[in-house]
Amino acid sequence: xxxxxxxxxxxxxxxxxxxxxxxxxxxxxxxxxxxxxxxxxxxxxxxxxxxxxxxxxxxxxxxxxxxxxxxxxxxxxxxxxxxxxxxxxxxxxxxxxxxxxxxxxxxxxxxxxxxxxxxxxxxxxxxxxxxxxxx
Numbered sequence: 001x002x003x004x005x006x007x008x009x010x011x012x013x014x015x016x017x018x019x020x021x022x023x024x025x026x027x028x029x030x031x032x033x034x035x036x037x038x039x040x041x042x043x044x045x046x047x048x049x050x051x052x053x054x055x056x057x058x059x060x061x062x063x064x065x066x067x068x069x070x071x072x073x074x075x076x077x078x079x080x081x082x083x084x085x086x087x088x089x090x091x092x093x094x095x096x097x098x099x100x101x102x103x104x105x106x107x108x109x110x111x112x113x114x115x116x117x118x119x120x121x122x123x124x125x126x127x128x129x130x131x132x133x134x135x
Contacts, residue, residue: 047062048133
């Protein structure tokens with residue numbers, strides 16, 4: 001996989017061209033978090049794939065999405081092995097596992113070990129980091 005590197009100005013242009021949410025740059029490039037229950041994909045249940053808003057890498061399929069009640073779109077597994085990198089995040093006085101797009105480094109959210117079978121994982125994603133392609 002070829003890594004994508006762009007300047008902040010280039011990422012802003014990419015996101016603007018895609019009509020991304022105003023908070024998308026802060027979320028994807030500065031690891032911000034959107035407020036719970038405000039993202040456009042939190043209550044979105046159409047069939048298709050969720051992709052990185054920055055580089056269009058496929059991240060999740062709709063059949064792995066579930067309602068975790070946490071206020072962010074949640075998935076129990078990624079759709080493509082190696083599409084998501086995990087990093088230790090010790091910000092805000094806690095230890096969590098940050099998830100980023102392996103292709104462009106966009107911050108996606110965090111992964112927790114309190115999800116459903118078969119993985120027991122909950123990929124808790126920011127809607128602003130995602131784009132959706134219906135099937």
